[in-house]
Amino acid sequence: MRLPEELIDYIDRNFCPSKKEWKLIMDKSEEIRRSIFFLLRNEYNIVEEDLVLLGSVPRMTYLKDDYDVDLFIRLEKDIDIKLFIEFLISEISKDPNYKIRIRYADHPYIEMYVRDLKFNIVPSYKTSYPNWLSPMDRSYFHHLYLVDKGINELYKEVVRLKAFLKASGVYGAEVYVGGFSGYLVELLILKYGSMEEAIYNISKWSTPTIIDLEGHYPNSNLIFEVFGYNIPLIVVDPVDKGRNVAASVKRKNFSKIISAAKYFISNPTIKFFKESPYLSGSKSLYYKYKDMIKPDLPILIIYMEHGEKIEDIHYSQLERVSRKLKNVVEKEGFKIFKMGVYSDYISRSAIFLLFSELEKAKxxxxxxxxxxxxxxxxxxxxxxxxxxxxxxxxxxxxxxxSRYLKADELIKHIIDNRLIRIPSEIYDKYSVIVMNESQELFLNNSLLSKWLINFVVGDEFWALPHLLT
Amino acid sequence: MRLPEELIDYIDRNFCPSKKEWKLIMDKSEEIRRSIFFLLRNEYNIVEEDLVLLGSVPRMTYLKDDYDVDLFIRLEKDIDIKLFIEFLISEISKDPNYKIRIRYADHPYIEMYVRDLKFNIVPSYKTSYPNWLSPMDRSYFHHLYLVDKGINELYKEVVRLKAFLKASGVYGAEVYVGGFSGYLVELLILKYGSMEEAIYNISKWSTPTIIDLEGHYPNSNLIFEVFGYNIPLIVVDPVDKGRNVAASVKRKNFSKIISAAKYFISNPTIKFFKESPYLSGSKSLYYKYKDMIKPDLPILIIYMEHGEKIEDIHYSQLERVSRKLKNVVEKEGFKIFKMGVYSDYISRSAIFLLFSELEKAKxxxxxxxxxxxxxxxxxxxxxxxxxxxxxxxxxxxxxxxSRYLKADELIKHIIDNRLIRIPSEIYDKYSVIVMNESQELFLNNSLLSKWLINFVVGDEFWALPHLLT
Structure with a gap:
């Protein structure tokens, strides 16, 4: 396969950072790195080399408009991370330019916003390969591995593949995406050499697909024994043979990217790099999809208002609640065809439910x-x-x-009477909206409209004939 | 248990033939027996003793208004039954008083109507116990057995029990009843001694129930091995140890009579002997059941018009067709809760279908x-x-x-396009009636109204509180 030059130009122009842009971000990051070092220097016995920039920014493999800067602090093993974080927070808080919040992965870290940059300040231990104490310690070795294998030469290919995955809705290892992590994309480029080759190979994937770059295992049977038999994609971590780098990839997204890759191979256009083209939520788009979003579609929306949320926690809660809800509603005799959860993580979330029927047999x-x-x-x-x-x-x-003839009444009953466990923090206020009664609502609420279109049309845009023409 | 005298009086008055009535029937039967003998005498080398009246009439164990007379002809083994029947028919046809039709059980026999009497003229072979050639030959020994065991002394008990079973809709071994044959009832009286004791014992039945009057088998395991493991009621034929006299009793009717017996024991009233009290089909009864026959009940009726039918054949065809129809309709996504077939076997039949919903999800x-x-x-x-x-x-x-949103349209499509095999003789004309649209129809059609009430209310009348008060 030979991709058209205009296509490659388009991708690079839109997604690849220029050397100049990169230099700017690196300079800013370096400045912040140093200032954090100065905050720590007196209290902690630390040298400057123990503060390292990791991740896609120093490797230049980031998407121009979508990146965080990862600052790892490599601590001596006797330091208490909790106390360390507390100290760092108190110090950072003194500077009004720094806006922070605490996040948790395997242990706490700091998310810091400095003007237009988002910084992750992650404490870890200074360990030697492969004797890390926590997954955070391992990131350092991921970086060394990628650099050692020459990822810098291939940075454009990484960015191009990220752009492709992102437009298909499968880029990101966060719970609410369930897709491909940045590190995983970089490994795929090391494996296949280029975006083109990667997509071509993905189009041939089927379940299970196994990638073992460093040949840690002599055969696939052994791999199944270690990682399990029912996993669609196993990518053995080159620096940790017990870890599946693709563990975050949901079965759904595994299927999705294969389908997108197949379509791209047969018709490589820039559509595949225009992120979710119908997700702007504009009225005109609503009308564009009107033929698919019929007013008689039995869709019910649980619309929630709330304060600011941490993405992955809130998403997991939303998903758990909606799964439980589905169970109870189906036990009452309704049938739910499709379910989706959405949130802006700032003030509004929604659970979308596509029913067989909104009214039940009498x-x-x-x-x-x-x-x-x-x-x-x-x-x-x-x-x-x-x-x-x-x-x-x-x-x-x-x-x-039947007790509840209408799905919306049943759902209100379930929620109001707490027939399923609903975490109190999930919403301050909720309402249940029946789609056909409230077309107006969608036209006047661009967020809901966007979610609705995404729910109905899906982000499998490559399979929509009128979008590919 | 001691039944009230008025109750016994009521039953006997309504169901037991008097000696006088019995004498009259026997005289008439005897006359016919002799005239048939004279028809045969010259052509077939036969003696008068070879024509025997069997069944409930000579034993006086028949229901006053519900009996046939069975005339068995015991032939030499070298006589061809088909030729014999042909000869007999040609002879009988000469007498304009005799109206006949040919029926088939294990071999052909003649149903003959003489004024108000129905005669079954059954050819059989003169065999000795237990070396009969066909089930027809065995009937002779059934008769001898019952008489030998003193059934004549107990004739009132037999009649009483038959009346109870009949009112509950489970009397008769015909396919379209699936209930208790007359012979089976007589055996139950031999077993339990009286109607009271029989009903009391039936109320204690559960599945499987085994009755082996003559102790043909040393234990029940052997009985299961011979008759099968999943049969609710096994009554070993005293004169044929390989035959289950209760083979005709459907599981449904086995359950039904236990339930009726339990209710009768706790409240022995004449209701249990008034045959299907709501089956008159009158408008007043329709209104009486109006609270149960709601117009929103999703009932659909396939109404058929046709010529005269033979009961068991027509019923079996109706049942087979309705079962196939149910399969196809349910495969299309509808749900059928209950099904019933009805016929007057003269000109009209119907399949009643109670749906979950008459309209399907879009x-x-x-x-x-x-x-x-x-x-x-x-x-x-x-x-x-x-x-x-x-x-x-x-x-x-x-x-x-969905292709067919409405159950009636789907059914018309299935029938018109012959998506199931429908015997051509089953109807000349059919229509599909949706219950809620056609209340008027039921009010003005007493037969349909009767069937409808029977379908909805069922003949489990003992479980209807307003009928027991």
Whole structure:
């Protein structure tokens, strides 16, 4: 395959940082690195080399408009990380230019916003390969490995592949994406050599796909034994043979990127790099998809208002709640075809539910005992004024009027009566919206409209014929 | 248990033939027996003793208003039954008083109507116990056995029990009843001694129940091995140890009679002997059940018009057709809660179907391939303008508009396009009636109204509180 030059130009122009831009970010990062060093120097016995910039920025493999700067602090093993973080926070807080919040991965770290830069300040221990104490310590060796393998020469290929994955909605290892981490993308480029080759190879993937760059395992059977048998994608971490770098990739996204890759191979256009083209939420886009977003689609939205949230925690809670809700609603006799959760993590979230029907059958068939069971009398007196009969199987049956005929009423009942455990922090206020009654609402709420279009049309945009023409 | 005298009086008055009535029937039967003998005498080398009246009439164990007379002809083994029947028919046809039709059980026999009497003229072979050639030959020994065991002394108990079973809708071994044969009832009286004791014992039955009057088997394990393990009621034929006299009793009716017996024991009233009290089909009864026969009950009726039918054949065909129909309709996504077939066997039949809903959800979820399957392209192009997405399991899914949204349209389509095999003789004309649209129809059609009430309320009348008060 030979990609058109205009396409490559387009990608590079839109996603690859120029050397100049990169230099600027690096200079700023370096400045911050040094200032953090000065904050620590007196209290902690630390040398400047123990503060290292890691991740895609120093390797120049980041997407121009989508990157964090990772500053790792390599501490002596006897230092208490909690106390260290507390000290660092108190020091940073003195500077009004620094806006911070604490995050947790395997242990706490600091997210710091400095003007337009987002910094992750991550404490770790100064360990030697491969004897790290926490996953944070390992990142240092990831960096060394990639640089050693010459990722710098390939930085454009990495960026190009990231752009492709991002437009398909599968870039990012965060829970709410469930896609490909930056490190994973870099490994794929090391494996396949270029974006073109990577996409070509992805289009041939099927489940399970195994990549073992360093040949840590003699055969795939051993790999299955270590990582499990039912995992779509296993990429053995070159610096940690016990870790699957692709563990974050959901089955759904594994399928998604294969499908996108197949379509791209057969028709390589810039569409595949224009991020979610229909997600602007504009009225015109709503009208564009009107033929698909029919007003008779049985969609129900649980719309929530709340304060600012931490993405992955909030997303996980939303997902858990919606799964539990689905179970209860389906036990009551409704059928949910598709479910989606959305949030801006600032003030609004929503659970979208596509039903078979929003209204349920009026009656349910209820199975009773055999007449020779002692429970017959109770069943018959309990259902005395209901229709009932002995069926072919010799059991009593009756028809019961369904309690909740409407899905929205049932959902309100479940939430208001706490029939499922709902974390109190998930929302301050909620409402249940039935799609067909509220077309207006969507037209006047660009966020909801955007979510609706995404929910209905999906981000499998390559499969939409009118978007590819 | 001691039954109230008025109750016994009521039953006997309504169901037991008086000696006088019995004498009259026997005289008439005897007259016919002799005239048949004279028809045969010259052509067949036969003696008068070879024509025997069997069944409940000579034993006086028949229900006053519900009996046939069985005339068995015991032939020499070298006589061809088919030729014999042909000869007999040609002879009988000469007498304009005799109206006949040919029926088939194990071999052909003649049903003959003489004024108000129904005669079954059954050819059989003169065999000795237990070396009969056909089941017909065995009937003679059934008769001898019952008489030998003193059934004549107990004739009132037999009649009483038959009346109880009949009112509960489980009397008769015909396919369209699936209940207790007359012979079986007589055996139950021999076993339990009286109607009271029989009902009391039935109320204690559970599955499996085994009755082996003559102790043909040393233990029940052996009985299960011979008759099978999943049979609710096994009554070993005293004169044929390999035969289950209760083979005709459907599981449904086994359950039904236990339930009725339990209710009767706790409240022995004449209700249990008034045959299907709500089956008159009158308007007043319709209104009486109006609270149960709600107009919103999703009932659909396939109403058929036709010529005269033979009961068991027509019933079996109706049942088979309705079962096949149910399968196809449920495969299309509808749910049928209850099904019933009815016929007057003269000109009209109907299949009643109680649905969960008469209208289906507008959309169906259709599962597609995994993207790494070669069928992806076909699936996506086939569904190009439909909503589609890759679900959690990594497969493509789409929503398809359901073809038949209405149950009545689907059924018409199935019948008109012969999507199930429908015997051509089953109807001349059919229509599909949706219950809620046609309340008027039921009010003005007493037969349909009767069937409707029976279908909805069932003949488990003992479980209807307002009928027991």
């Amino acid at each position: 009656y349910e068939k209820v199975r009773g005992p055999y007449p020779y069971m002692s429970s017959e009398e109770k069943f018959l007196s309990k259902n005395s004024f209901r229709i009932k009969w002995i069926d072919e199987d010799g059991r009593w049956y009756t028809l019961k009027e | 959309y169906e979820k259709v599962r597609g391939p995994y993207p790494y399957m070669s069928s992806e392209e076909k699936f996506l192009s086939k569904n190009s303008f439909r909503i589609k997405w890759i679900d959690e399991d990594g497969r493509w899914y789409t929503l398809k508009e």
